[in-house]
Amino acid sequence: MTGFRLADGGRIDRRTKRNFTFDGKARWGYAGDSLASALLAQGQMLFGRSFKYHRPRGILGAGVEEPNALVTVDRGPGRVTPNLRAPSVAIHDGLKAVSQNRFPTLKTDLIAVNNVLSAFFPAGFYNKTFMWPRAAWEKVYEPIIRRLAGLGDSPTTRDPDHYDATYAHCETLVVGAGPAGIAAALEAAATGGRVILIDEQEEIGGGALSDPAQWAWLAEASAKLAAMDNVTVLSRTTAIGHYHQNFVVAAERLTDHLAVNEAEGPREKLWRIRAGEVVLAMGAIERPLVFEGNDVPGVMLASAAKTFALRYGVAVGRKVVVMAVHDSGWRDALALHKAGVNIAAIVDLRRDVASDLIEGARDARIACYQGYAVTSISGGQAVKGVTIALAGFGKGQQLDCDAVLMAGGWTPTVHLWSHAKGTLRWDEAWGAFVPDKTHENLRCVGACAGAWSFGKGLPGGLLPAPKPLHESKAFVDFQNDVKARDIGLAVQEGFRSIEHIKRYTTNGMATDQGKTSNLNGLQIASGVLHRPVTEIGLTTFRPPYTPQSFGAILGHHKEALFQPLRKTVIDDWAASHGAVYENVAQWRRARFFPQGSEDMDAAVARECRTVRSAVGVFDASTLGKIEVVGSDAAEFLNRMYTNPWKSLEPGRCRYGLLLGEHGFIIDDGVSARLAPDRFHLTTTTGGAARVLNMMEDYLQTEWSDLDVWLTSTTEQWAVIAVQGPKARRVIEPLMEGIDLSPEAFPHMAVREGRICGVETRLFRVSFTGELGFEVNVPAEHGRMVWEAIWAEGQKHGAVAYGTETMHVLRAEKGFIIVGQDTDGTITPDDAGLGWAVGKKKPDFVGKRSLARPDIVAPGRKQLVGLLTDDPQAVLEEGAQIVADPNQPVPMTMLGHVTSSYHSATLGRSIAMALVAGGRDRMGETLHIPMPAGTISAKVVAPMFYDPEGSRLNG
Amino acid sequence: MLLIHCPYCEEARPEVEFAYGGEAHIARPVDPSTYSDEQWEEFLYIRSNPRGRHHERWRHSHGCGRFFNAVRDTVTDVFETTYKAGEARK
Amino acid sequence: MVEIAEIAVSAAELKLGTEPVQGDGVRLSHADPKARYSLRARDAKVLAAVIGRALPGKIGDTDGGIACLGPDEWYALLPAGTDLPRVEGLPASVVDVSSRALGLVLEGPGALAVLSSGCPLDLAKMGVGRATRTVFETVEIVVWREAEDRWHVEVWRSFATWLWNAFLAVMPHAK
């Protein structure tokens, strides 16, 4: 034996060495080694420091259940992953692994003083101690606790990797590719249906990988599966969770097992699998035993030692003692002995053990101690020996050893079963919960079903000990440093439900979700409470089964692909003319077009002045549009909107105000009647989908007798607003078949014709207060028509203007923006839009609510204008408004500023606000307290420019 | 992700194609003006929120576009049935 | 405070390709220009008579370039320039939406995998000649299986850039 590497055996490739580093030191292993097996082979017993007490910790398990040996793997800038479990990390050339939770080094950890003081850190310590003073929490306690109790460091740079994702469908999904899972996959595949078999390990085989007798069968089965077209085998893939109707999400690790320079393509792939049937073959996890010193490096699960020896060719010690309460410990001891590991003794709490096991041990010349328990471990950073005692109380007896194996029985892995809301039943023989019933097409096979023979054993994991529980340092949850006595304390302090005990002690709440601790915790609570386990309940398993990178969950949809950014057909033109953008819903819109060194204020002032004095062109394509067709179209709109629609003549437009049934404003927009049975509706940019859905709802479910159909035409039409006194002159030369004269084409009219040779729906409408048109053309022609209008506009001094200028111009006229000047609690009357409510209409959506007591009560917030005493002071949108700036805090707030701008046209600031009883306060001075001082403003009507509307008639 | 059987498409489709539409069988009164404030409040805001069988509306928004009704168990999330809008409560 | 570097390519910089892209086993391209109509009617016969074309009767079926998307909804994808009459005075609706969407075509043995990367339907089971509205991740699309290995995807114009690039991201060795 070189180091701890056995002379032969294992599935490692002894001809291929792999060089890596651990805590900066050069190490090596063989191809096929895990980080844990390679380090164990070189005698590394110490792998990390515990979370709370910083106790030295070694390897407990050989799989994902490992709670102690958490490492950070560094694959270069932005590729640092904390909290990986050493037994699940495959080694490759250049792997850089670093232990966690130690300061400054693993061997000399200064914070281990917590361990010495551990009597002062019982369960609930943080909750009890760091409550007051509150300010100290943020400044003192939290930073220190975070320093002490970190579980690795979170990444601080952008993840440079990309991730794949897909949906997949199959008739049968098998989770877990041990012998039971492989058998289930072969059986399902024979029927011809699509089968997906996934397994979290580097290669399929599960428990068979640790049993050379099964390797021939395994190779044959693997080849058979690989040859079948209807089977997809995914290793290195973890089923994170089971969701409704057999939707299983799994993450495949594609490159982390490769050297950095060999890693190509996505790092992980998220599989979103919908399966007809799901077969869970997730196996079982061995339980540790709970005794004094059970966390000293070198104390581990018997099954893990077997895996290290038989799969990786590594002995976990030179002289090994097995502490069992279960037959599997004996079997593992014998298998280890056969593999060349020196088993010094088998200790079993049971007096009666099957004779074949005892004979096997005798033949192997292994000392047997039946009826004994380990009562303590000597050694701090590594096991030096054990003390055993008859029934745990008798006279202590020392045994020399350098490793102690625990065989505490087996816990079926029911996590995904529980995600699926499958029920569990207590199985006395297993001393564990096993799957019972489910409403999903889901079944368990093999060990996770409780259908696997590991032999017999005692159900409880707490060994009898000479010390009383409250003095013992026997650990239950290794990762969260929960001791048996913490559970005792929780019960003593009155916690009864396991859900409460869990949260108080944090047992099972670490990143391993209690894979090795839940059952022992439950058994101990049951013992202290003198109530059967089944009455104490079980905590809930939730996805993910093991910690999962966010990258895979996002899949491709990060950075540029995070979500669609919608652009209009005129967007490119805007970009080439220097537009500064803002995002509105998913759209990006040109906000303003600075020239030279102009800032936003200067650009917007120039754009505003030009629109008012000459003409401006604005891309309004993002407006929502709905084509309403059918003989009942007018009747339908009449029921939806507050104002009357039946009387609207074809060729005319109307402002429509849409309420919810609760009476509050939801959306607005100008709509046109193109023909008796055809309307062209517009909605706000952000409201397009919502309004269409709401209208469909009424049409389909309330008024299905109406002959009306709705079609979204938002993206069919590009919309070019041409606004300003010279607007008519700009579009006139381009139009065909539409008489633009004021007599033939008045304000709020619509005409169909042609512009630049393509069809158009031309609206004469204004959101600026100026003479204005909105040119609708099919989107594919939008850019061409825009450029033609722009070219024509140049003859008249036109500007292109953006959303910011649009906002200022409309605010000067007191036009509201739904969602800015309303907030979902504003009625038409509150917004000063009472005129838009058809008083004679018997009904429309929201009408009944307008008569509710709260809606008609005085004192509601109403939309008003505000003029600051200092004309240059621009109020902050959202700022609160009070009547008396000198009242003590908390002040009585009357409302808030909804829109506020500097108006170049007026040479001063303007604002709109929602103020309680606002319309009764005309002329009153109100106050807006700001950090830099209180600003005073006078309440006025929300109409700052051309109140007569004469400019519309240009 | 749920699989929801659309009674119009007559097939089970993934939840992401659907939008939830609140409790079902709450018809808008033919003439809301005849409702008292209390009745109107009930219509607007009061929902049954049962533990167990829940009659609810869904819309196959990114499919056939239809609103329909469903009976779903709010504890298990299992759909007992789905049926077309306008059909009697099941 | 952690400083996070700017992303290399922002959503605003994504471009809608104009030329076909070939990857291993899959090709992405633009469909020929189309005339598109949203057709609605209470009674399919009335609508069929008005437009002078047969209408598929079952949701998901297609016939002569017209797909049935819902119980009273059809989507016509016809050669560019095809004019369908506007219906007046009948319980039906014909709306020209030619400009509303763009058609992307995925073809080749790898096309199904590209589409399945973001579409939750079991597309392998979708018959040739079937069409349906669905989603690709968060974006609504209409998928039309034109042949065993040829999928026509309709997407609203402003989502096309994102969708084009989302397809590219999963196309192996796209050039």
Ligand SMILES: [Zn+2]
């Ligand atoms: Zn449907």
